[in-house]
Amino acid sequence: MDPxxxxxxxxxxTRATVLHADADSFFAAVEQRDKxxxxxxxxxxxxxxxxGVVSTASYEARRAGARSxxxxxxARRLSPAAAVLFxxxxxxxxxxxxxxxxLATLSELVxxxxxxxxxxxxxxxxxxxxxxxxxTEVRARIREVTGLxxxxxIGRTKLVAKLASDAGKPDGLLVVEPADEDDFLLPLPVRAxxxxxxxxxxxxxxxDVRTVxxxxxxxLDILTMTVGESSGxxxxxxxxxxxxxxxxxxxxxxxxxxxRTFAQDIFGADLIAxxxxxVTDEALRRLTAHGGGARTVVAKVRFADFTTLTRxxxxxxxxxxxxxxxxxxxxAARAAGINDSVRLLGVSFHNLSPHAQLTLxxxxxxxxxxxxxxxxxxVPLALGLLTEENARPGLxxxxxTLGRGWVVHVRGRQATVRFExxxxxxxxxxxxxxxxxxxxxxxxxxxxLDA
DNA sequence: TCTGGGGTCCTTCGGCGC
DNA sequence: TCTGGCGCCGAAGGACCC
Numbered sequence: 293m294d295p296x297x298x299x300x301x302x303x304x305x306t307r308a309t310v311l312h313a314d315a316d317s318f319f320a321a322v323e324q325r326d327k328x329x330x331x332x333x334x335x336x337x338x339x340x341x342x343x344g345v346v347s348t349a350s351y352e353a354r355r356a357g358a359r360s361x362x363x364x365x366x367a368r369r370l371s372p373a374a375a376v377l378f379x380x381x382x383x384x385x386x387x388x389x390x391x392x393x394x395l396a397t398l399s400e401l402v403x404x405x406x407x408x409x410x411x412x413x414x415x416x417x418x419x420x421x422x423x424x425x426x427x428t429e430v431r432a433r434i435r436e437v438t439g440l441x442x443x444x445x446i447g448r449t450k451l452v453a454k455l456a457s458d459a460g461k462p463d464g465l466l467v468v469e470p471a472d473e474d475d476f477l478l479p480l481p482v483r484a485x486x487x488x489x490x491x492x493x494x495x496x497x498x499x500d501v502r503t504v505x506x507x508x509x510x511x512l513d514i515l516t517m518t519v520g521e522s523s524g525x526x527x528x529x530x531x532x533x534x535x536x537x538x539x540x541x542x543x544x545x546x547x548x549x550x551x552r553t554f555a556q557d558i559f560g561a562d563l564i565a566x567x568x569x570x571v572t573d574e575a576l577r578r579l580t581a582h583g584g585g586a587r588t589v590v591a592k593v594r595f596a597d598f599t600t601l602t603r604x605x606x607x608x609x610x611x612x613x614x615x616x617x618x619x620x621x622x623x624a625a626r627a628a629g630i631n632d633s634v635r636l637l638g639v640s641f642h643n644l645s646p647h648a649q650l651t652l653x654x655x656x657x658x659x660x661x662x663x664x665x666x667x668x669x670x671v672p673l674a675l676g677l678l679t680e681e682n683a684r685p686g687l688x689x690x691x692x693t694l695g696r697g698w699v700v701h702v703r704g705r706q707a708t709v710r711f712e713x714x715x716x717x718x719x720x721x722x723x724x725x726x727x728x729x730x731x732x733x734x735x736x737x738x739x740x741l742d743a
Numbered sequence: 744t745c746t747g748g749g750g751t752c753c754t755t756c757g758g759c760g761c
Numbered sequence: 762t763c764t765g766g767c768g769c770c771g772a773a774g775g776a777c778c779c
Contacts, residue, residue: 345745345746361747
C-alpha cells in the first residue's frame with residue numbers, strides 16, 4: 293500500500309466515544325482495601341521468594357522508587373517500610389468482575405484488555421452525546437461498589453483513549469476531543485505508545501525519533517525498514533491518529549500454559565522430569581478449566597544464564613487426553629536437550645480446539661501424581677490449616693474466636709496475623725501459636741454488586 | 744540477591760506441494 | 762524431467778503488555 297493511501301485511510305469515528313478505563317495500581321489497591329492497616333502505607337505485591345519480582349507497587353511505594361517488574365529485593369531496599377504481599381488472584385478477579393459489570397452499564401460493547409483494563413464503545417450505548425458524564429458517573433459507581441479508583445481516558449480512537457487514561461493517572465479523567473488530538477499526541481514520547489517497548493524505542497532513537505511528532509515526520513519506507521513491515525505500517529498510521537481498531541468484546545484464547553521459576557536452579561534428569569510433570573499438571577488443570585483440547589505442546593526451558601529456548605511437539609490431531617499431552621510435554625522437554633542447570637520450566641498448549649476429545653473408557657487411569665521435588669517449594673494454595681510451609685504473606689486466614697485476618701509471617705509455630713478485613717478498623721499484628729490456636733486458610737471475602 | 748507469570752503478535756526460516 | 766517461484770504451514774525466537 294502506498295503511503296498516501298495509508299495516511300488517507302478512513303477515519304471511522306468523528307466523535308470521542310472510545311473510553312478506556314484502567315484501575316490504579318490494581319493489585320496493591322485491592323490489598324489496601326481488604327487490609328485496613330495498609331491504607332496509606334507502601335505496599336508491594338508480587339513474588340515473595342528469593343527470585344520474586346514486583347507485580348504492582350502502591351503509589352506510596354512508587355514514591356520511594358519501587359516499580360512493577362523490578363526485582364522484589366531491589367524494591368524492598370528502596371521502600372523498606374513496604375508491606376510485601378503474595379498475590380491473591382481470586383480476590384483481584386472478583387473486584388475485576390465488578391468493575392467490568394459496572395462498565396457494562398455504559399454500553400454492550402466492552403472489551404476487557406486485562407484484569408484491570410477495558411475499552412468501552414460509547415457509540416453503542418446511551419452516552420454517545422455526553423462521554424464525560426458517562427465517565428464521571430461510572431467512576432463514582434465503581435468507587436462506591438469496590439472502593440477502588442479507576443482512571444478513564446476518552447478519545448476518538450483506542451490509541452488516544454488509552455494514552456488519555458495514562459495521562460490522567462492516578463484517579464483521573466481526561467477527554468481528548470478530536471480537535472485537540474494533535475496537541476495531545478505530538479509531544480508524547482514514543483515510548484508512551486502501546487507496542488513500542490525498549491527494543492523498538494532504541495531502534496527509533498537511532499533515527500532521532502523520540503516523540504510522536506518525530507515519528508510523524510518519518511517516511512513509511514524508513515519505518516518499515518527499521519521496525520519491520522507490520523510495525524512500520526502500524527506506527528506510520530498511529531502517528532497520524534489513524535487507528536480504526538474497533539472495540540471488540542471477547543476474543544478467543546489462543547494458548548494456555550504454566551511455568552515455574554525455581555527457588556534454586558535444578559539439575560539432573562530425575563528432578564527435571566518430575567518438575568516437567570508438575571508444571572504439566574498445572575497447565576493441564578488450566579486447559580481443563582478452559583475446556584477442549586490442544587494439538588501442539590510447547591516446552592520452555594530457561595537456563596541459569598537466562599538463555600531461553602522452546603521446543604514443540606505437534607500431534608496428528610487435537611486431544612484433551614492428559615496422558616497424551618503429558619507424553620508430548622516430556623518429548624518436547626527432551627528435545628530441548630537439557631544438560632545444564634535449569635532456572636525455569638514451562639509447558640503450554642497451542643492450536644486449541646473447542647471440542648474436547650472424550651476420554652476413552654479403557655484408558656482413563658489417572659496418571660500417578662508426580663513425585664514431589666522437595667527443594668522446590670511450589671505454591672499449593674489448597675485451603676486447609678495454616679502451616680509454615682503453606683504460609684504466604686497476605687493470605688486470608690480465620691480463627692475460631694479471633695475471626696478473619698491475614699498472614700503477616702509464620703516462623704515455626706508462631707504465626708503473626710492481623711485480624712482485620714474490609715469493614716473493620718485497622719488491627720495491630722498479633723502472634724498466634726499454631727499448635728494451640730490453629731488457623732484456617734480461607735478464600736478471600738469477595739465483594740458483590742449489592743455491596 | 745539482577746531479571747515472574749500469564750499471555751499475544753510478529754518475523755524468519757525451512758519444508759513441502761503445486 | 763528439472764528448476765524456479767509461490768503460498769502455506771510449522772517451528773523457533775523475540776518484543777511487548779499487564
